[in-house]
Amino acid sequence: MSDPDAEARALVAGHGDFAAGIVSAVGQITGRGDAFVPLSNRDMSAADVERAMREQVDARGLEVIFTDLPAGSCTMAARRLQRERPNIVLVTGTNLATLLDFVFHTDVPAVEAARHAADKGRAALVVTGGSTGGH
């Protein structure tokens, strides 16, 4: 169950339904999907993405932005915001493990939780199998 009184602590932005999908997954696993505000860049210009991001960050006082792809327009928009507001932390290459770690670290400031979450997300990428030994 989501906590109706919970406040969002970060923006999640990406291509297509990436943000809505990954936030939905966080909700299914932890019940804390409301910790994030999802944003899609679908059919938006770079200026539109930046404007939408700025509105959410300002309205909710967010200091953490998660994006999907380093080359993406959401990441570019977040970096432009960072120029005005150096306090904002941007994590790009976000995966589910990143966001799951973030929601469980409510005892530290969001920017600190974001850095910890990035480490977790990086470590969660694992490849197994695919043996070419042929035996």
Place this chain on the structure above:
Amino acid sequence: MAIELFRIDDRLIHGQVVVGWGQPLDLTFIVLVDDEVASSEWEQELYRMGVPPEMDVHFHSVGEAAEKLTAYQRDERRGALLTGDIETMARLIELTGTIARVNLGGIHHRTGRTQRLRYVFLAPDEEQALRSLAARGIDVSAQDVPAARPLALSEVLSGEGNR
């Protein structure tokens, strides 16, 4: 031809370009033509951070790009040239005369523009500029990603591309 893609996209370097087109076309360099970006170290650094380390990015004003275009077209590597608007691409074409095909990849909503495709909105003067390019024999088509069907300018302007 070493420049595989001449693209107009107001997002310039972003996911569709770097990954969507970059991987299937095996692009190893991008020529970003924009007078404002060419004069800003900060903007250049921003865009450079968006591409993988094995991909080179060259930033030029329209005038510089016109001088260097032939060299890029002779480059053994595969590249893409990007402009953020129609006017910049039209100026480059006017100065060089060596661009045969233009891809409309993303011209988004702005006051005064009318929607032609999900990702193409045009003001009357922009529409006229594209018609002028087509009239001089340049193949102008809209295609946001390689897997999509390219839409000829006539389809874009007639609204057929939305059906």
